[in-house]
Amino acid sequence: MSGLPAYSLPCQSERATLVSALLLLLSWLATPALAQDLGTNGPTYAIAEPHLLRDLQHRLQAKQASGELDTLMARSRERAIASVRDPQPIEGVAATRTPRTFYYDPTFTLDRNVLDAQGQLLFAAGTRLNPLDVVSLSSHLLFFDGRDSRQRDQARRLIAHYEGRVKPILVAGAYLDLMQAWRRPVYFDQHGRLTRQFGVTQVPALVSQDGARLRIDELETTQ
Incomplete structure (x- = not known):
């Protein structure tokens, strides 16, 4: 037009x-500032x-x-x-002082019916299921502190011992730098979800499948 x-x-x-x-x-504007009453000086207007x-x-x-x-x-x-x-370290996880072994049962109870694509009932609400009955844990999970050189060395020995069938997972440290140095995937336990789920409080900790359970070994750090 x-x-x-x-x-x-x-x-x-x-x-x-x-x-x-x-x-x-906007974030700058939202920053609190100190206020001071300077009194009234002259006429005021709306x-x-x-x-x-x-x-x-x-x-x-x-x-x-x-x-x-x-x-x-x-x-x-x-x-x-x-x-x-360099993510924030996971709170509540420290270097192992007293080694221990315990087990985690991943069995859970369905809170609703599970249907197939045709709407047929596969599993009813209240059914107890264990994922390990269907899918096996193909690799060990190794939680450790990437800032500790001794734990890093121990992690490499464990990876070699299990012929690479280990997923290294940091609870602290720069996982990208370690991934570049090791030339293999290195993970980080985001927000501590896995360590809380498994009850891990000490590292290094090795998670392995033991039948229908997961075995968790909180290991003493070795030279």
């Missing part, structure tokens, strides 16, 4: 950058509320012009990379 100004939409990368910048600015988006845009432009925006974005990237390269 003639007579109307033409506008071009920002490309995807520009929109992503703008969204990231706005999120950073404050007209500025348009929120216009105010954010002005603040964003000011921070971009001063270079503060680039600094905030760089810090955000550094924090994200650090959290991936």
Whole structure:
């Protein structure tokens, strides 16, 4: 249509950058500041509320012009990379002081009916099932602290002893660095889900299948 100004939409990368910048600015605005009562000086007037988006845009432009925006974005990237390269250690897990062996039964009770694709009943609610009756644990699970050189060395010996049939899982340390050094997959127990599930409180800990149960050995660290 003639007579109307033409506008071009920002490309995807520009929109992503703008969204990231706005999120950073919002987090900056949400940072608490110290307040101080300076009293009243001169006549007061009602404050007209500025348009929120216009105010954010002005603040964003000011921070971009001063270079503060680039600094905030760089810090955000550094924090994200650090959290991936070196996750927070799992709480409640420490180096083994008293070796022990215990067992975990993965049997669970269905809380609802399980149907097949045709709607036929496969398993009724209340049925007790054990996943190990259907699928075997193909590899040992080895939990250890990647920051401890002795535990790292012990993990390599165990991997060699079981001819590679071991999944190394860190509870602390930089798993990406270890993966690159060992040239094999290394995992991290995200949020401590597995250690809590199995009841592991000491590492190194080796999890192996023993019939319909899992055997868990919290091992003494060896030289």
